[in-house]
Amino acid sequence: MPLTASFSDVRRDLSTIADKVMTDHVQITVFRNNKPAFKIVPIDVPAEDKGYLALADEVDADYHDVFEALAHES
Template structure:
């Protein structure tokens, strides 16, 4: 579900709008002078939620052979 808001609404209630975007995972299209100006969208999977070690393990699993080849060259 996407919502719309005026630029003045966003200026006045940015904290509330940001909370809705993050908790309800909705997009908000912001209008200025009755024209769409930009969107506020949630991030799909924040890196912080995955944890840095989990992310590092995933990168290592995908590129382990590349890292080994680079280590041999030095």
């Protein structure tokens, strides 16, 4: 069954929707005014690049709280 979301759902929950696309490797069609507007699709990552992504995930996990604090500073 194809996954869909409304434009307002995407505005409200983009982070959650993006996580679903990336972890479950699914496409989500976004509707605006009851018409398909665009799709959010996962990017196929070449095997040789997966090492870099794992390293980036590790850095993010270690310093997530620091990145969050910096993002919310004025």
